Amino acid sequence: MKMEGFTLSSVWTVVTLMVSCVLFLLPLKQRERPWLRVLLFSAVCALVGVLCEQIVPPASLVDLALYYCMSSGFFLCCGKIAVAEAMYCGIWALLTQQLATEVILLVRDFSGRWNPLPAGWMDALGIVLGVALYAAIALTIARWMPYQGRYDVGPRQFVSALFLLVFFELLFNLMFSPAAELDSGQAITLLLVQVYCATVLYLQNELFKKSAMRHELETLDRLWHQQKEQYSLAKENIALINRKCHDLKHQVAAMRTIAGPEEREKYLKEVEDSVRIYEAIVQTGNEVLDTVLTEKSLLCEANQIKVNCVADGRQLTFMDPVDLYTIFGNALDNAIESIKDYQDPGMRFIDVQVYAEQQFLIVHISNPLRGPLTFENGLPVSTKPNNGYHGFGLKSIRHTVEQYEGHLTVKEEDGCFHLRILIPLSGTKSKKSWS
Numbered sequence: 001m002k003m004e005g006f007t008l009s010s011v012w013t014v015v016t017l018m019v020s021c022v023l024f025l026l027p028l029k030q031r032e033r034p035w036l037r038v039l040l041f042s043a044v045c046a047l048v049g050v051l052c053e054q055i056v057p058p059a060s061l062v063d064l065a066l067y068y069c070m071s072s073g074f075f076l077c078c079g080k081i082a083v084a085e086a087m088y089c090g091i092w093a094l095l096t097q098q099l100a101t102e103v104i105l106l107v108r109d110f111s112g113r114w115n116p117l118p119a120g121w122m123d124a125l126g127i128v129l130g131v132a133l134y135a136a137i138a139l140t141i142a143r144w145m146p147y148q149g150r151y152d153v154g155p156r157q158f159v160s161a162l163f164l165l166v167f168f169e170l171l172f173n174l175m176f177s178p179a180a181e182l183d184s185g186q187a188i189t190l191l192l193v194q195v196y197c198a199t200v201l202y203l204q205n206e207l208f209k210k211s212a213m214r215h216e217l218e219t220l221d222r223l224w225h226q227q228k229e230q231y232s233l234a235k236e237n238i239a240l241i242n243r244k245c246h247d248l249k250h251q252v253a254a255m256r257t258i259a260g261p262e263e264r265e266k267y268l269k270e271v272e273d274s275v276r277i278y279e280a281i282v283q284t285g286n287e288v289l290d291t292v293l294t295e296k297s298l299l300c301e302a303n304q305i306k307v308n309c310v311a312d313g314r315q316l317t318f319m320d321p322v323d324l325y326t327i328f329g330n331a332l333d334n335a336i337e338s339i340k341d342y343q344d345p346g347m348r349f350i351d352v353q354v355y356a357e358q359q360f361l362i363v364h365i366s367n368p369l370r371g372p373l374t375f376e377n378g379l380p381v382s383t384k385p386n387n388g389y390h391g392f393g394l395k396s397i398r399h400t401v402e403q404y405e406g407h408l409t410v411k412e413e414d415g416c417f418h419l420r421i422l423i424p425l426s427g428t429k430s431k432k433s434w435s
Helices: 010-025 034-052 061-078 083-114 119-139 155-176 184-255 261-280 287-302 321-339 392-403
Strands: 306-311 349-357 360-368 407-413 416-424
Touching (some): 010 083, 034 061, 061 083, 061 155, 155 184, 287 321, 287 349, 321 392, 321 416, 392 416
Antiparallel strands (some): 349 360, 360 416, 407 416
């Protein structure tokens, strides 16, 4: 990269590029020992830059490709992100590095032409402006663009971003080409066009991000209505079970009048075995909670899973019935799915606690685990096959809890999975509907 006899060394380019990469790495999930990885990768890139300095033409598309591979490789080496995300972050890191470089070189160029201040002062001013640009991007764009610590980059977004990068680089080469002989006004105009390209790229990212968020909320909305229908069906099923159990009790009483003790005991045993389903009926003082807990307890009984429930349902009267079903239905479904295939009977249990403490409603649901979990954005990564609602169970719980100004935490401790919900009893639902 040359400008009126001034050559920007490859080492300086690599160092500023790595600094730019670090700005966009900070908001993302990072691999183990990230700073050691940053130092080692930067050293390797500096060595490659020095070796290629005499081979690769400066300020060319080949030069751009080399540094773009370095920036993309940086994110693959140091961040826990996919290849498409790393390549997209590499575009932003390279754009930021080149914008800062242009500011420094333009200030130096103006110093050579106008000489308003001593050269040393102008060099220092250029570096200060470059650092200010880095800091501004680190505090704004680099923090705002990721969604929950990652980028959701599709083919259209990536291709258009790559096109803007190539266009940006052509303007960069035109600005600092010795043959161009641009005056200060033309150079500033090209810089403003480049800033416009970066602005378009940022707005494009925001549009795609909002589209992804809208899609997720629509999925949650469909799940919410699905939970509402399931709750209505479960309520009817529980009512039917209660009627059947009531009838069976009267049948048992009538059978006791049958003469012949052996025949009578035979029928009594059969009826009593069928009545044991009534043991799964849960009574907490809240009809909605009774419905969902009874439904899931019946499912647990069919799968030989023991449910230990200590719940004060009277504390849940302020919550919408469908929201209650969403929270407990999804949480218990996840727990049942996790342990239903365990061979050890001692690991086939679920603990459910619902109680109030210091003006907070606390829900605690736990179940055993056989192996460690992988967490992403504070939630465990689902191991189920992608079925259109992949990983949305806990997201749906968290979204519902947040409507009541509550907080959801999940963690792995002592070989068990723990789901804990904290909701202020004085809180009210902040949103009546998702649609």
